[in-house]
Amino acid sequence: MYRGIYGATSAMLVQEKAIDVTSNNLANIDTVGFKRRIAVNKSFPEVLVQRRESVEPYGKAVYWPIGNSSLNVVLSETAIDASEGVVRVTDNPFDVAISGRGFFSLQDGAGNVFYTRAGNFTLDFNGVLVTQEGQSVLGEGGTPIVVGDADIVEINESGAVIADGEVVGQIQLFDFQDPTHLRNVGKNLFQVSDASGEPLAVEVTHLIPGALERSNVNVVHEMVRLIEGQRAYEASARSLTVQDEQTGSLITTFGRS
Structure with missing residues (x-):
């Protein structure tokens, strides 16, 4: 009983x-x-x-x-669920979406490293490329990308950050052996876990400038x-x-x- x-x-x-x-x-x-x-x-x-x-x-x-x-x-x-969400065009020069596998690399003020698929970036008061929450977007060598006070900024398909016609940084993408086991530390932020494996740098050839990847949540499926x-x-x-x-x-x- x-x-x-x-x-x-x-x-x-x-x-x-x-x-x-x-x-x-x-x-x-x-x-x-x-x-x-x-x-x-x-x-x-x-x-x-x-x-x-x-x-x-x-x-x-x-x-x-x-x-x-x-x-x-x-x-x-x-x-x-690591499947891709729908890509929405925004025409914002600081927005960029990943087509295929990969994660952007971020760093907060305490030196903690995070990974995300959210590419809605902006500039802080120092002209550094950051997320909406203020984490720095890391480029080659694991260093923040400094744009400065440029008038025209764009990010191309290969991840190059161009300010007033000059390349000032290169966005890095990372992938994992098993991304389904990344540790969720925020709405769209992840950190490495033992099960996910260590981050592996991948060649950046498949970014979509002026667009954002939306959530991969299916409302009908979740309601059911x-x-x-x-x-x-x-x-x-x-x-x-x-x-x-x-x-x-x-x-x-x-x-x-």
């Missing part, structure tokens, strides 16, 4: 977390370069279920194997997943209520001597 309670409770917890993941995907549908996350579930290791009987007249316990069974299900991890999760949660809650009521009945019936 208690196994039923544990199973229903774990199912509720799994669906609750899956709903949170789906809700976060929907909340970031308009976030540039956002990658939807997928909830990955796994079962506990299987255990051997046995029936215990007492043999008279000595009362010796005898165990009869019934079979293997898993006791619970848990949310193992959330993985990134949200409804499925809510219904599964409600079914697990009803199962928990039934298990609790049956446990109470057993205690009432057999708990008195």
Whole structure:
């Protein structure tokens, strides 16, 4: 009986977390370069279920194997869906989208390195190419790209940053052995994890100037997943209520001597 309670409770917890993941995907549908996350579930290791009987007249316990069974299900991890989002043309000279694999490399004021697909860049007060949140866009050699006070700035398909007709920097792109396991540290920022592998510099030949990659969230898919999760949660809650009521009945019936 208690196994039923544990199973229903774990199912509720799994669906609750899956709903949170789906809700976060929907909340970031308009976030540039956002990658939807997928909830990955796994079962506990299987255990051997046995029936215990007492043999008279000595009362010796005898165990009869019934079979293997898993006791619970848990949310193992959330993985990134690395598929590309739709590219939208903006005609902004500081906007650039990646066609194919790859991530821009960024650095904050504390020296932390991040990776992103969001190419909605701008200039800070010092004329440095930065993200909307202020992280510096890294170029060749891992150094920030300084544009200065140029009047005309453009980024071409090969990642060259051109200020007043002069190349002042080269955007670097990096790829990973398994980008689905990058660690999400912001709406569209990622960091390296053991499972993702180390960043590998790739040749920049496939940028789309004056455009942005939108979120890869599919509203219809996420809404269906949200409804499925809510219904599964409600079914697990009803199962928990039934298990609790049956446990109470057993205690009432057999708990008195």
